[in-house]
Structure formats: C-alpha cells, structure tokens
Amino acid sequence: MTLGKRAFVLIFPVVLAGYVLAASLLYFSQSHSILGLERARLWQQLGLLGAVFENDVTKNKSLIYSLVEGNAVRLFVSEPDASYRSNAIGVLMQKNVKSLSEDATRFVSLAIIRPPLSVDFYYENSQDPFAEIPQAQLLHARSMIDSPKLSGWSYIEPEGTSPLIVHSQFLDPLTFNQPVSSAKDGSILIQTAVLPRPFLDMKKALEREYGAKIEISNHPLTAKGALSATVRLGPSLHARLTPPPGHLDAKLLNLKLLLAAGAVVLSLFTIGIVLVLVRRFITNPVARLDKQLMEVMSGRRRELAPSDEAGEIGRLSANMKQLHDNVVESFGLVQSASWTDTLTGISNREHFNVRSNQMLDGARRSGTGCTLLFIDVDNFKFVNDKYGHKVGDELLRTLAPRINAIVRSVTERRELPEALVARLSGDEFAIMVQSNPADGTITEISRSILGLFSDGFEMLEKSYPVTASIGIAIFPDDAADLQELLANADAAMYQAKAQGKNGSARYSRSLHEKRTRQRQIEEELQTMRPDDEMHLVYMPIVDGRGKVSGCEALLRWTSPLLGRVTPDEFIPIAETTGLFSKIDSWVIDKAMSQYGQIRRLFGADTVLCINISSAELYNKSISDRFCDGLVRYGIEARSIEIELTETYAVKLGDLSQRNIDMLRSKGFRISIDDFGAGYTSVQQIIDYPAETIKLDRALVESLTNAAALPTLRAVIALCHAQDMQVVAEGVDTPEKMALLAAAGCDLYQGYLISEPRTIDDLGLWAMQRLIEQAREKSPSSKTGAARKASQA
Structure with a gap:
C-alpha cells in the first residue's frame, strides 16, 4: 500500500468523526438556542399583547372619566323629564361619546344604570339602532352593585359577540362625586364598554402563528412545558399561550439535515485538500529524498542535491518557517480576541490597563500629559429593566462606535496621537x-459625547431616556498612576451625576474631601453603637381639622468624630456597605418602644410611620422584626405604617414583593414615601400595593398654585381611585394647605404644623396645642374676638 493510500485510510475516518462530533455538538447547542429564542420571543409577544390590552383598558378609563367630567351625563341624570332626557339629552350624550372616541368606527357603548338594575340609558356605536345592553354586561353591573367596590373594570365575553372591556363607576346623583359605600344604593352606575380591537387582532394573529388558542382566565396561570408563556392582563385577568409540542420540529429537522450534509461535504473537501498537500509537501519530497539517498547508497551519486525546494532539509526548513508564521499569526489573533470587548468590538478592561500604562509611561518620560474620561450611562438599568436586556445590549453596541468616531475625528483633526477607547464593564x-x-x-470630546444624549439616545428609530455622566482626571496633576487616575475619574463621574447628570466634572480637591468623608462615615458606621449616638425625632401628621392622625419616626445621628451626619449622607453609604440592617433594626425597636407615649398623647388610633431601607425588602427576616416588636410592646399591626420610597417599585423583585405581601397580610399598613421624586408612571400608581401615598415636598411645591390645581386634583383623585389615602409633605404655608385641601388631600405634614421633635418635645407641643384649642373654645376668647371684630 502506497503512502498516499495509507494517509487516506488513516485520516479520513478521523476527519469524518471529528466533523460528525462537531455537527452533533453544534446541533445540541443550536437546538437549545432555537428553543431559548423561541421561548423569549413567545414571552415578548405575550408581553406586547398585555401592553396592548393595558392600553385599551386605559383608554376606556379615560373615556368614562371624560364622560363623567362632562355636562352631558350630569344633565341626563339631573333631568326629571324622562322623555326629554331620553331624546334631547340622549342625543347629546351620543354625540359626546362619538366625539371622545379616537376611532369613529370602533365599538363604544355607554350605559347608565340605577340600582337595583334599572337601565336608564344605553347607547352603542354600532349598526343596530335598537341595540340593547348585553346580558353579560348586565351581569357585571349586578356584581358591581352587590360588591362593596365603587369602581372597577372587567373583561367580558357576551354570547355571540366579540369580547368587551367594561369599566364601571358609581356616582352620587347630587354631588356627582364618588359616593361613600353606605350611600351606594342611592347612587347611579356609569358603564362604558369598548371593543379591544387591537388586542383581539393581535390575539388572533398569535393564535394563527402558533397554532394554539390563547387561554384567558380570571385565575393565575402558570406556563406549561418548556415552550409556554403567560401574561398578567389585569389584577384578576391572566392569559397563557402554549404552542403544540411539534411547533419546532420542522426547524430542528432542517437543522439536522443541514448539519449532516455539511459534515459529509466538509469531510470530503478536507480530506481532498489534505491528500493534495500531503502528496505535494510530504510524500513527493520524501520520495525524492529517498531516491537521492538510495542513489547515494548505491554509489550512483556522491552527494545530495542542494537543499532548496527539492532537498529534504530545504523542505523541512520551509515547513518549519511556515509553521512558525502560522503560530505567530494565531497567537496574534488570540491576543486580539482577548483584548476586545465581545459586545461592542472596542478594547476591553485588560487591554485598556496594558495600553494605558504604556501611554502613562510614555507621558512620564516625555513630560507631557494624559487625560482620562470616565463615562457612565445614566438610567441604563431603568432602560434595561423596562425594555429588556436585548435593547440594553443594542444600546451599548450602538454607543461604542459613536464614541469611537467622535474621539478619532477630534484627535485626527488636531493631529494628536491615537486615543484609546474601551468598555470597562457594564x-x-x-x-x-x-x-x-x-x-x-x-472639552470638545466631552461636549460631542454629551450631544449624543441631548434629546435622548436615538437608536432603532426610537429615543431612549438615557444620558451620560463624564468624570475627568488628568495625569500627572490629579494622579500618579493608572489605579489612582481611574479612582479619581470615577469620583468625578459621580460628581457629574450629583450635578444633574448628562454633564461632565473634573476631579478636584473637594471631590477628594467628599470621598474622604464618605470613607470616614463608613468606618464610623461599622463601629457605631446606635443607643449611644442615634436618636429618633417625630414629625406629626394631621387631618384637615388639625387632629394628629400619625407621627413619622425620623432618624438622627450625631457622631463623636464627625458631628451631626444627615440621613442623606449616611443612609446611602449604609445601604451600599450592608450596614443598613443593623440601623433599621434599631429604628424599628426604638420607634415601637416609644409608641406607647405617642398613643397616650394623641389617642389609640394614632399611626406610627417607620421608614425602612429599600434594601430591607430583600431581607427575609424583615417581617419577623416587625412582628417581634408587636409582641414585645403590645402594639396592633394596624397602628404601624411602613414607609417605602416610591422608586422601589421600579426594581421590585419576587422576594421584595413576597415580603410586602407578607407584611400586609399580618395587618401592617404600607406607605409609598416621596411620591413624585422618581420614575413614577400611572401604571405604577395602579399597581402599588399600599394604603397611603405621600406626595414628595418637591411635587407639592410645584403643584400648589392656582394654575396647577386641576393637575393636583387629578393626581389626588387617581390615588383615591386606588383606595389610597394621600398625605402631603412639605406643607409650610397656609396657602399651600388651602390649595391641598381644595384638591381633596387627606392629611398634611410640614413645618407649618410642626418641625421634627424628640418624644419629650412632642409631649410639650401636644400640651401647647391643647391649651391653644381650649383658649379658642372659651367664651372669653370668643367675646374678645367679637370685640376686636367690631372695633375693626
């Protein structure tokens, strides 16, 4: 057997086995990827379906709100003449319904019902002028009348017609406001119904695409199998789509056939190339060398031919050189891959460290300078959470080349050495x-980069609400080495964030001092004993008559080394270093131990409000701490209100949601603090699991003027619609309190009422209020007031 045949017999099975193994591994990987991508797409499609449904629900709520606020419904309800009401005002209401509908061809209906179940008016935008209210809608009206709820919506499916979204709201026929539960029998029920055409069209398209019906249930649904998805359409409405088991079989079969054919073709192609190369570079040179050796051994020739291409030594030298070149090239490719960020294609942290140190060494030798710009994308987590990681990755992938292009353009135009652009992390x-x-x-580079975010970041024909904060540090003025330069640029970046984001800041001495103080605060927190250095003050909360309904516990810290440290300083540091748990435990125990004094001052119904860190929501023991305090100090759970910042809802996870649900199930009240200070949306207001909303003082400041009164009323009405009590913070003038009262605010807190006080000072303040109230009620006080009025 010749050397070529032996090479074929030995190499072909190995090559074939290798390609078969590679194809099998690739199939295993790709099948899982296909399943994962299809699952992610299915969840995304159902998420879009839920968003479309929520949009239809919101439009229907806006429709009934607009109708209730208008004059037509008010005139209809108050008109005693039934004939005039049904004809003239009924026509006016029909026009009103049509004018408020975005699509004139879309099905919209309006019904006015009086308990127990009398339909005074019904109109629907359809081809049937004698249409009557569907039986399913009447059943929904009956359930609303029999239930304690004053408003609500439902997804109904009338027999023989398309599903409808029905929104119901009770109104007092005299005041035209929402009645109290006890006066519900004398009220009227306003119902609007819309045909959720976008939702139904998308539902039908998904069912056609996946070959399965979408299940809609009033009970929670869980995904069935590997390829199944669910979505929550409302508080008690859920949907699930489960494609048939063979949905992906066709794709997987095509993948199998493609990989099998590829393995065979690549094996034959590879072995053909290998045999040609073996014959050209191994078999023939060896045969020629063997022939020359035989000729030498036989005496037919004295020496080998010169070792150029024909000689064995020459061929070995050429092959070794080629092998060395290949190894060097491969090493360069591996090194380049290890120094490149896989997502953006620019340098990664490792390459940045190596090249930056080289640049700093060069600057040190030449006596020139180097400047580091540290860039952080503001609100990136918000975009990542809201739009998904795929959008977040695409944002970074789009941003990197734009930054690179800006830097290259500026440095080339100014004839500067090539700059280094890298993605460090996240x-x-x-x-x-x-x-x-x-x-x-x-300055030019910073402004150009910030200009990318001037009107939001444009990507995929959409603008995303992200900005950039840039920290700048200069070598050798601000730092002596790369590590210090990075740390100082990072500190400057946080300074830019503190200045309002989408800006730049240069490292300065004040930043150094701020970092030093933060480090000192962290060190003091680690050794601090709360009983020795911390105390609580209380800020009363009053109703419209001035009665104290609750007190908010506020933490104060006076350090022997640092003096007075504000909560705005030490609470973020405590959260980031994991020390918040010790502080919150002390606050909970201390506040509950002093609640007895507060109750004696203001009555048994007084509520104690306790702020806890948002990070505590991820601590499984938070419920046990509060329950232990109830037992230890003999307090009822309804007397404790746990305050959470409204921004916690943006990043609410499963564990934090379970902890909140557990606290509420045990009777504790939940309050959303600083409402209006973060990324609040209308949907988040609807989904907040809380009894109380506290309007942030900045929101109160901006809305307490006559021009903003309708907006303030709308915000408070929306909170009331969710059965939430509204507390206004920052009430420091009588004018603000009057406007808040006119808007329907329930409770008030601020320096107009009282500044934060210790428990002892709170008792003196309560006593002083009692004396003042007694004076106001005394006859002499009234006589004196009358005398002054007559003199005036």
Missing part, C-alpha cells in the same frame, strides 16, 4: 487621550 466606558489639558481637546 455601561462604563473610558477614554485615554494624550493631549495638553489646556488645548480644548477634552
């Missing part, structure tokens, strides 16, 4: 520029 980027700090290069 949404953090760094730029190392070799330039004179005073030549305007850094």
Whole structure:
C-alpha cells in the first residue's frame, strides 16, 4: 500500500468523526438556542399583547372619566323629564361619546344604570339602532352593585359577540362625586364598554402563528412545558399561550439535515485538500529524498542535491518557517480576541490597563500629559429593566462606535496621537487621550459625547431616556498612576451625576474631601453603637381639622468624630456597605418602644410611620422584626405604617414583593414615601400595593398654585381611585394647605404644623396645642374676638 493510500485510510475516518462530533455538538447547542429564542420571543409577544390590552383598558378609563367630567351625563341624570332626557339629552350624550372616541368606527357603548338594575340609558356605536345592553354586561353591573367596590373594570365575553372591556363607576346623583359605600344604593352606575380591537387582532394573529388558542382566565396561570408563556392582563385577568409540542420540529429537522450534509461535504473537501498537500509537501519530497539517498547508497551519486525546494532539509526548513508564521499569526489573533470587548468590538478592561500604562509611561518620560474620561450611562438599568436586556445590549453596541468616531475625528483633526477607547464593564466606558489639558481637546470630546444624549439616545428609530455622566482626571496633576487616575475619574463621574447628570466634572480637591468623608462615615458606621449616638425625632401628621392622625419616626445621628451626619449622607453609604440592617433594626425597636407615649398623647388610633431601607425588602427576616416588636410592646399591626420610597417599585423583585405581601397580610399598613421624586408612571400608581401615598415636598411645591390645581386634583383623585389615602409633605404655608385641601388631600405634614421633635418635645407641643384649642373654645376668647371684630 502506497503512502498516499495509507494517509487516506488513516485520516479520513478521523476527519469524518471529528466533523460528525462537531455537527452533533453544534446541533445540541443550536437546538437549545432555537428553543431559548423561541421561548423569549413567545414571552415578548405575550408581553406586547398585555401592553396592548393595558392600553385599551386605559383608554376606556379615560373615556368614562371624560364622560363623567362632562355636562352631558350630569344633565341626563339631573333631568326629571324622562322623555326629554331620553331624546334631547340622549342625543347629546351620543354625540359626546362619538366625539371622545379616537376611532369613529370602533365599538363604544355607554350605559347608565340605577340600582337595583334599572337601565336608564344605553347607547352603542354600532349598526343596530335598537341595540340593547348585553346580558353579560348586565351581569357585571349586578356584581358591581352587590360588591362593596365603587369602581372597577372587567373583561367580558357576551354570547355571540366579540369580547368587551367594561369599566364601571358609581356616582352620587347630587354631588356627582364618588359616593361613600353606605350611600351606594342611592347612587347611579356609569358603564362604558369598548371593543379591544387591537388586542383581539393581535390575539388572533398569535393564535394563527402558533397554532394554539390563547387561554384567558380570571385565575393565575402558570406556563406549561418548556415552550409556554403567560401574561398578567389585569389584577384578576391572566392569559397563557402554549404552542403544540411539534411547533419546532420542522426547524430542528432542517437543522439536522443541514448539519449532516455539511459534515459529509466538509469531510470530503478536507480530506481532498489534505491528500493534495500531503502528496505535494510530504510524500513527493520524501520520495525524492529517498531516491537521492538510495542513489547515494548505491554509489550512483556522491552527494545530495542542494537543499532548496527539492532537498529534504530545504523542505523541512520551509515547513518549519511556515509553521512558525502560522503560530505567530494565531497567537496574534488570540491576543486580539482577548483584548476586545465581545459586545461592542472596542478594547476591553485588560487591554485598556496594558495600553494605558504604556501611554502613562510614555507621558512620564516625555513630560507631557494624559487625560482620562470616565463615562457612565445614566438610567441604563431603568432602560434595561423596562425594555429588556436585548435593547440594553443594542444600546451599548450602538454607543461604542459613536464614541469611537467622535474621539478619532477630534484627535485626527488636531493631529494628536491615537486615543484609546474601551468598555470597562457594564455601561462604563473610558477614554485615554494624550493631549495638553489646556488645548480644548477634552472639552470638545466631552461636549460631542454629551450631544449624543441631548434629546435622548436615538437608536432603532426610537429615543431612549438615557444620558451620560463624564468624570475627568488628568495625569500627572490629579494622579500618579493608572489605579489612582481611574479612582479619581470615577469620583468625578459621580460628581457629574450629583450635578444633574448628562454633564461632565473634573476631579478636584473637594471631590477628594467628599470621598474622604464618605470613607470616614463608613468606618464610623461599622463601629457605631446606635443607643449611644442615634436618636429618633417625630414629625406629626394631621387631618384637615388639625387632629394628629400619625407621627413619622425620623432618624438622627450625631457622631463623636464627625458631628451631626444627615440621613442623606449616611443612609446611602449604609445601604451600599450592608450596614443598613443593623440601623433599621434599631429604628424599628426604638420607634415601637416609644409608641406607647405617642398613643397616650394623641389617642389609640394614632399611626406610627417607620421608614425602612429599600434594601430591607430583600431581607427575609424583615417581617419577623416587625412582628417581634408587636409582641414585645403590645402594639396592633394596624397602628404601624411602613414607609417605602416610591422608586422601589421600579426594581421590585419576587422576594421584595413576597415580603410586602407578607407584611400586609399580618395587618401592617404600607406607605409609598416621596411620591413624585422618581420614575413614577400611572401604571405604577395602579399597581402599588399600599394604603397611603405621600406626595414628595418637591411635587407639592410645584403643584400648589392656582394654575396647577386641576393637575393636583387629578393626581389626588387617581390615588383615591386606588383606595389610597394621600398625605402631603412639605406643607409650610397656609396657602399651600388651602390649595391641598381644595384638591381633596387627606392629611398634611410640614413645618407649618410642626418641625421634627424628640418624644419629650412632642409631649410639650401636644400640651401647647391643647391649651391653644381650649383658649379658642372659651367664651372669653370668643367675646374678645367679637370685640376686636367690631372695633375693626
């Protein structure tokens, strides 16, 4: 057997087995990827279906709100003449319904019902002028009349017609406001119904695409199998789509056939190339060398031919050189891959560290400067959570080349050395520029990068609400090495965030001092004993008559080393270092131990409000701490209100949601603090699991003027619609309190009422209020007031 045949017999099975193994591994990987992508797409499609449904629900709520606020319904209800009401005012109401409908061809209906179940008016935008209210809608009206709820919506499916979204709201026929539960029998029920055409069209399209019906149930649904998805359409409405088991079989079969054919074709192609190369570079040279050796051994020739292409030594040398070149090239490719960020294609942290140190060494030798720009994308987590990681990755993938193009354009135009642009981690980027700090290069680069976010970041034909904060540190003015330069640029970046984001800041001495103080606060927190250095003050909360209905416990810290440290300083540090748990435990125990004094001052119905860190929501023991305090100090759970910042809802996870549900199930009240200070949306207001909403003082400041009174009323009405009590913070003038009262606010808190006081000072304040109230009620006080009025 020749050397070529032996090579074929030995190499072909190995090559074939290798390709078969590679194809099998690739099939295993790709099948899982296909399943994962299809599952993610299915969840995304159902998420979009839920969003479309929520949009239809919101439009229907807006419709009934607009109708109730208008004059037509008010005239209809108050008109005693039934004939005039049905004809003239009925026509007016029909026009009103049509004018408020965005689509004139869309099905919309309005019904006015009086308990127990008398339909005074019904109109629907359809081809049937004698249409009557569907039986399913009447059944929904009956359930609303029999239930304690004053408003609500439902998804009904009338027999023989398309499903409808029905929104119901009870109104007092005299005041035209929402009645109290006890006066519900004398009220009227306003119902609007819309045909959720976008939802039904999308539902039908999904069912056609996946070959399965979408299940809609009033009970929670769970995904069935590997390829199944659910979505929550409302508080008690859920949907599930489960494609048939063979949905992906066709794709997987095509993948199998493609990989099998590829393995065979690549095996034959590879072995053919290998045999040609073996014969050209191994078999023939060896045969020629063997022939020459035989000729030498037989005496037919004295020496081997010169070792160029024909000689064995020459061929071995050429092959070794080629092998070395291949190894060097492969090493370069591996090194380049290890220094490149896989998501954005620019340098990664490792390459940045190596090249930056080289640039700093060069700057140190030449006596020139280097500037580091540390960039962080503001609100990136918000976009990532709201739009998904796929959008977040695409944002970073789009941003990196734009930053790179800006830096390259500026440095090339100014004839500067090539700058280094790298992604350090997550949404953090760094730029190392070799330039004179005073030549305007850094200013131009910073402004150009910030200009990318001037009107939101444009990507995929959509604008996303992200900005950038840039920290700038200069070598050697601000740091002596790369590690210190990075730390100082990072500190400057946080300073830019503190200045309002979408800006830049240069590292300064004040930043250094701020970082030093933060480090000192962290060190003091680690050794601090709360009983020795911390105390609580209380800020009363009153109703419209001035009666104290609750007290909010506020934490104060006076350090022997640092003096008075504000909560705005030490609470974020405590959260980031994991020390918040010790502080919150002390606050909970201390506040509950002093509740007895508060109850004696203001009555048994007084509520104690306790702030806890948002990070505590991820602590499984938070419920046990509060329950232990109830037992230890003999307090009822309804007397404790746990205050959470409204921004917690943006990042609410499963564990934190379970903890909140557990606290509420045990009777504790939940309050959303600083409402209006974060990314609040109308949907989040609807979904908040809370009894109380506290309007942030900044929101109160901006809305307590005559021009903003309708907006303030709408915000408070929306909270009331969710059965939430509204507390206004920052009430410091009588004018603000009057406007808040006119808007329907329930409770008030601020320096107009009282500043934060210790428990002892709170008792003196309560006593002083009692004396003042007694004076106001005394006859002499009234006589004196009358005398002064007559003199005036």
